Amino acid sequence: MRKGKESGKVPAANILASAPSERNLGAFQEFGCRTTHCNLEVLQDSTLVFLATKPHILPGVLQEIRPAVGSHHVIVSLAAGITLSALQQLLPARTKVLRLMPNLPCVVQAGAMVFARGDSAGDQEATLLKSLLSSCGLCEEVPESYINIHTGLSGSGVAYVYLFAEALAEGAVKMGMPGPLASRIAAQTLLGAAKMMLETGEHPAKLRGDVCTPGGTTIHALHQLEKGALRATVMSAVEAATNRAHEMGYK
Structure with a gap:
């Protein structure tokens, strides 16, 4: 998201970031993005939602936002190890979910990323995600079974x-x-x-x-x-x- 903003793909005013403390929001504020401490506000104000939490934190976040998730939302999880099946069980039925695994060089726009789509995510959602992330490096859609291999490889x-x-x-x-x-x-x-x-x-x-x-x-x-x-x-x-x-x- 940060490098997407630098490349002009996403205006800063269109990004709303949520985190428990100001310390986690500093980088977004430097780029002129809007920030909040309320996860539900992000759901109310955004269509494409990235979940970038530690794996043990994510189930609680999903429980919190579940009532606000609608058919117009696209949920993208960056949490390591949490499968699409688990994500779909923790979200409303037919939620459009994708699972993304980046690597560290994304911060210098030379990353290697793979993603897999859930049962209700279609070509439109996959194309949107790939287009946005192209500013951060190589981005490939893969079967979910490749994501752990990507972790070991990249x-x-x-x-x-x-x-x-x-x-x-x-x-x-x-x-x-x-x-x-x-x-x-x-x-x-x-x-x-x-x-x-x-x-x-x-x-x-x-x-x-x-x-x-x-x-x-x-x-x-x-x-x-x-x-x-x-x-x-x-x-x-x-x-x-x-x-x-x-x-x-x-x-």
Whole structure:
């Protein structure tokens, strides 16, 4: 919502944010959005409603707003682990519900988001959500079963990339490059590699092969990564995070 406002998709005057304390509303107020401490006021004044609470808080919020939810509302939940089935049980019958899972880089308009629609949400609601969120990065509609995988791949995956970036920079520091410069170059290296994947549509194995020359520096370095089981370790990390997301889910 914040970046959507910056990109001009949503006028600030059209955004009404609710939170228990002023501390949670500061960012919205800085952008000129309207704020309140009353969740029901949001329902009375808005059609598209985002629920961005901790999972254990959401059932209480849904119980509070349930009497005000009507057929014109589109409810979008960002709460991790709470399934569409659970959301639909806690809201009036035939409520248009979607479940969204973003990741941290949404704050710099380079996020990766997936969403799934509930039984009563149609193409119109899905198109609206995807259009609004396009200002925050990549947004894809998926089966709900993919949402936990997205958490393991991209939600938690951001941390894997930071760890790899840190290791890249530390390798350069070991060889004599100043730390700040090494960190900037590591970040740009990751950015450039990601951009090539997205813009060329090539499989990463093809792009990796393009960097390698017979007997060159890259193939020697890749041999070390393979000996360290980097590929298998990363696959196991995605699996572990996906399984944990499933364990934490509300049925």
